[in-house]
Amino acid sequence: MTAVLDVSAISKAYGSDRILSDLSFSVEPGEHLLLLGPSGSGKSTLINLVTGLLTPDSGEIRIGGEAMTGIDGAARDDLRRRRVGIIFQTLRLVSALSIRNNLRMAQQLGSGRTDDAAIDQLLDILGIAHRADAKPRQLSHGQAQRAAIARALVGRPDLMVADEPTSALDDANAQRIAQLLIDTARAQGTTLLIATHDQRLRQFIPRSLDLATMAEAA
Amino acid sequence: MLKLAFAYMNDRRLVTGLNILLLALAVATLVILLLASTQLADRIQRNAEGIDLVVGAKGSPLQLILSSIYHMDQPTGNVPLESVQMLRRDPAVRQVVPLALGDNFRGYRIVGSEPAYLGLYNAELAEGKIFGGQGEVVLGADAARNLGAGLGQKFIGSHGLSDSEGAGEHDSHPFETVGILKPTGTVIDRLILTSIESVWDVHGIAHEEEDAHDHDHDAHGHHPDHETEAAASRHAGLFPEVTALLVRYRSAAGAVRLPSMINRQTDMQAAVPAVETARLLNLLGVGIDGARLFAWLLAAVGGLSIFVTLLNAASAREADLALLRVMGASRARVFGTVMVEGLVTAGIGGLVGIALGHATLAGAMGSFAALGEIGLQPWQMHPGELVILAVVLLIGLLAALIPAIRVFRIDLAATLAKAG
Ligand SMILES: Nc1ncnc2c1ncn2[C@@H]1O[C@H](COP(=O)(O)OP(=O)(O)O)[C@@H](O)[C@H]1O
Ligand SMILES: [Mg+2]
Numbered sequence: 001m002t003a004v005l006d007v008s009a010i011s012k013a014y015g016s017d018r019i020l021s022d023l024s025f026s027v028e029p030g031e032h033l034l035l036l037g038p039s040g041s042g043k044s045t046l047i048n049l050v051t052g053l054l055t056p057d058s059g060e061i062r063i064g065g066e067a068m069t070g071i072d073g074a075a076r077d078d079l080r081r082r083r084v085g086i087i088f089q090t091l092r093l094v095s096a097l098s099i100r101n102n103l104r105m106a107q108q109l110g111s112g113r114t115d116d117a118a119i120d121q122l123l124d125i126l127g128i129a130h131r132a133d134a135k136p137r138q139l140s141h142g143q144a145q146r147a148a149i150a151r152a153l154v155g156r157p158d159l160m161v162a163d164e165p166t167s168a169l170d171d172a173n174a175q176r177i178a179q180l181l182i183d184t185a186r187a188q189g190t191t192l193l194i195a196t197h198d199q200r201l202r203q204f205i206p207r208s209l210d211l212a213t214m215a216e217a218a
Numbered sequence: 219m220l221k222l223a224f225a226y227m228n229d230r231r232l233v234t235g236l237n238i239l240l241l242a243l244a245v246a247t248l249v250i251l252l253l254a255s256t257q258l259a260d261r262i263q264r265n266a267e268g269i270d271l272v273v274g275a276k277g278s279p280l281q282l283i284l285s286s287i288y289h290m291d292q293p294t295g296n297v298p299l300e301s302v303q304m305l306r307r308d309p310a311v312r313q314v315v316p317l318a319l320g321d322n323f324r325g326y327r328i329v330g331s332e333p334a335y336l337g338l339y340n341a342e343l344a345e346g347k348i349f350g351g352q353g354e355v356v357l358g359a360d361a362a363r364n365l366g367a368g369l370g371q372k373f374i375g376s377h378g379l380s381d382s383e384g385a386g387e388h389d390s391h392p393f394e395t396v397g398i399l400k401p402t403g404t405v406i407d408r409l410i411l412t413s414i415e416s417v418w419d420v421h422g423i424a425h426e427e428e429d430a431h432d433h434d435h436d437a438h439g440h441h442p443d444h445e446t447e448a449a450a451s452r453h454a455g456l457f458p459e460v461t462a463l464l465v466r467y468r469s470a471a472g473a474v475r476l477p478s479m480i481n482r483q484t485d486m487q488a489a490v491p492a493v494e495t496a497r498l499l500n501l502l503g504v505g506i507d508g509a510r511l512f513a514w515l516l517a518a519v520g521g522l523s524i525f526v527t528l529l530n531a532a533s534a535r536e537a538d539l540a541l542l543r544v545m546g547a548s549r550a551r552v553f554g555t556v557m558v559e560g561l562v563t564a565g566i567g568g569l570v571g572i573a574l575g576h577a578t579l580a581g582a583m584g585s586f587a588a589l590g591e592i593g594l595q596p597w598q599m600h601p602g603e604l605v606i607l608a609v610v611l612l613i614g615l616l617a618a619l620i621p622a623i624r625v626f627r628i629d630l631a632a633t634l635a636k637a638g
Contacts, residue, residue, distance in 0.1 A: 053544070053631040074548070081546030088634060094538050096229035097222070105222065109546035135229075151545075 002065040004029050004159050004191040005050065010059030010069075012045055019045050023059070025209055027159075027191055032182070034202065035195040037211035043195035046211070047163045050193065051084055052076030064158045081110060085152030085190070089164035092148035093136040099123070099147045100132040103154045110155030122150045125187070126180055142173040146180060153184055160185060162194045166201060178204045222542075223558040230531065237523050238567040244516035245571020245610055250579055251513060252602045255506045257594045259499055262288070265405045266491035268338055270473065273301065273480055274462035279489035280498065286317055286462035287491055289327050289405055292379065293319050296459035297486050305463060310472030316460040318417040321375040323393070326361045328375050328410045330417030336399070338464065339406045345369060346397030349412050352419060356397035360407040371395040375410075375420060391420040414460065423458055521613035524563055525620065532556060532621035539625050540633040549626050556622035557615065564614020568607040 003026040012020045019042040027033045035043050048054040050061060052068045053076075061068040063083050068076060080086075093102045103119045123129040126146040128139075136144055145165060152160055165181065166174040182204055185192050194201060202208065227234045266287050274282040275295030284291040305314045315338060318330030329335070333348050341358075346369045349356045357367055367373070372392045393412065401407055465488075467473055473490075480488035532539070539552050580596035 048631045048634070051544070053634065077543070077546065077548065080544070086544050088541075092541075094222070094541060095535070096225040096538070101221075101225070105542075106545050109542075155546075 003027060004064060005193060006062040008060050010049060010056040010061060012049060012056050027193065029191060031207065032192040032205045034205040034208035035193065035211060036208050038197055041211040043211055044163055047161055047195050051086055051161055052080050083158045085155060085157035085160040087148050087152045087162040087165050089167055092144050093151060095136055098133050098135055099128065102151050106151045106154050119154060122154055125184055126150050141169055142177065145169065145177050149181060149184065153188055153190060156188050157190055160190045160192050162192065164196050165194060166198050167196060174198065174200050220558060223555050223562060227559055227562065233527050234563060237520065237527055237563050238570060240523050241517065241520035241564060241567025241610060242571035242574055244513055244520050245568050245606055246574035246578060247513035247516060248606050249572050249575025249603055251506055251510050252600055253579055254594060255502065256600055258502065262495050262499060264403065266495050268466065269464050269491050270467045271465040271476060272462055272489045272491060273305065273465060273486050276485065276487045279487060280494050282462060282487065282489045283491055283494040285319065286464065289409060293461045296461055299458045299460055301486060302460065302463060305465060310467055310469055310476060311465060312468035313466040315464040316414060317462045317464065318414045319379065319461040320417065321377055321420060322379055323373050323375050323410055324365060326365065326408060326410050327379055328412060328417065330412055330414040335411065339402050339404045341399045341402050341406050344398050344400040348397055353391060353393050353416050354396040355393045355410050355412040356399060357395055358399050358407040358409045359401035361410055362398045367395050369395055418458055517610060517613060520567060521617045524560055524614055525617035528556060528560055528618050528621040532625050536628060536633050540628055540630050543630055553622045553626045556625055557618045560614045560618025561611060564610050568610040572603055572607065
């Protein structure tokens with residue numbers, strides 16, 4: 001079976017500052033991976049490489065068998081649009097649009113179609129159906145992060161990448177978000193790649209990669 | 219993408235509204251200037267068309283033209299009735315139409331003349347007949363409509379040329395409406411036309427009775443009365459006079475000889491409408507050019523404001539737009555969103571401005587009698603308005619271009635790092 005994400009021998013340096021060197025790993029369908037490490041260890045850099053926002057100095061990245069490396073920006077945009085959903089720590093939604101319209105926009109951009117039934121279902125699972133017509137700034141942190149999960153998942157991506165999705169949340173909300181991430185990802189058949197320094201997430205995703213030690217733990 | 223642009227505009231209603239207002243004010247000013255100047259020039263030229271020369275009492279030639287062709291301002295004085303015959307005898311003259319001015323009814327000027335006056339403006343009767351007998355008047359289309367007068371309507375003229383002068387009414391000589399003219403788009407629409415003799419009668423000026431109503435007077439035994447009245451008025455210097463003569467040449471020779479002859483050898487002056495209107499338009503033009511410059515400056519300020527707003531918004535929204543890119547929006551689409559916002563803001567500003575310009579003009583004509591007298595058509599569109607709209611759209615386009623290009627060049631990883 002084709003790996004959802006296959007990273008082989010990538011290196012990345014900012015000037016002479018070598019952040020990642022010769023890193024390899026892969027994630028199979030139905031599997032999730034936690035990227036751990038303290039602040040500054042290169043988690044966001046790796047996320048940006050995987051999502052094609054940055055290009056590695058060397059090495060290769062494949063998503064569902066399609067190369068993210070060695071192609072131009074527009075092709076990376078296209079691959080990301082078709083296969084990858086992204087959640088950030090604070091940047092979650094388009095500010096001028098309601099939650100529902102954010103999701104519609106995400107669907108429209110991803111597949112060219114909108115599907116209100118799918119949106120309602122997702123909002124329902126995430127417990128924010130009653131806020132569907134609110135603007136992002138009217139939501140609490142936890143609600144906004146749930147809406148962001150909905151936004152990233154609504155296009156049914158093969159791979160969902162999240163950079164510090166729970167770091168800004170309190171324990172209760174972090175628990176809740178993590179559980180929802182796992183549950184909705186499973187329901188949609190999406191693979192999760194989560195970068196975090198938040199050790200609370202270990203209990204949800206057993207497999208992790210610690211960038212600080214560069215050693216893959218079981 | 220259009221929806222997104224509207225969502226952003228709606229999200230910042232106040233600023234968007236202010237920008238629209240700023241542009242709308244500029245456009246309204248431009249539209250008012252355009253309408254006023256073109257319609258004015260058009261009317262000025264149309265009203266003077268076919269009149270080669272105006273002869274009247276000495277004074278300002280512009281004043282003579284204004285009072286006898288445009289029926290604005292005061293006449294320069296009167297000239298003796300004999301001057302009509304003198305000019306008509308001249309072989310270079312095709313037509314002489316005398317005018318007797320001095321009265322108004324509710325601000326509409328009563329003009330004593332001959333039926334030929336209607337011919338100068340190709341005016342036709344909508345109903346009734348042409349004035350002939352004592353006190354019979356024909357109303358111009360606007361005058362009839364605004365006075366609410368129909369055939370058979372009687373009224374009493376007031377001395378003076380505008381309503382406000384209120385220098386006494388001529389209640390012993392009522393007028394009767396016998397005809398109403400079709401609209402012509404010229405000054406005649408706003409006039410009350412009657413015979414010269416009727417104007418004289420109203421002012422108690424003796425004159426030799428002619429044609430039909432001569433008998434009328436005889437039958438009623440008025441003649442003796444008139445004799446004494448005539449004698450009295452002659453004594454008081456009230457000779458039959460006319461206010462001005464509208465002259466058309468038979469040949470080009472008239473233009474060479476007549477004006478200088480009249481100006482040098484008589485107590486009258488001859489003014490050439492073409493020369494005076496050109497001077498008038500020149501004077502107007504200078505003022506309008508200045509105002510136009512100001513209005514374009516205002517439009518530029520509006521454009522600059524859109525530019526600043528979009529630039530601000532583009533920086534504030536950088537993270538948003540980066541997110542859109544991450545969600546799969548192409549550079550072109552995000553670029554388009556910003557451009558659409560600039561264009562739509564400018565477009566709405568332009569359209570609102572055009573509507574505002576027309577409405578303001580209409581409102582002003584309703585509240586200022588002097589403006590109403592010029593007879594502008596406030597709702598008439600002018601092709602130049604499309605040019606103004608196009609330029610305003612171009613301003614919006616230019617104002618949006620630099621912010622949009624910034625968005626185009628956005629470094630996703632860096633922006634997201636900042637936001638995250
Ligand atoms: N655009 C950049 N230019 C230079 N250095 C950078 C840039 N982005 C990140 N870095 C550096 O790379 C290192 C890894 O950063 P990052 O990937 O954000 O780590 P993490 O997400 O684990 O906190 C840090 O030392 C950071 O300062
Ligand atoms: Mg980070």
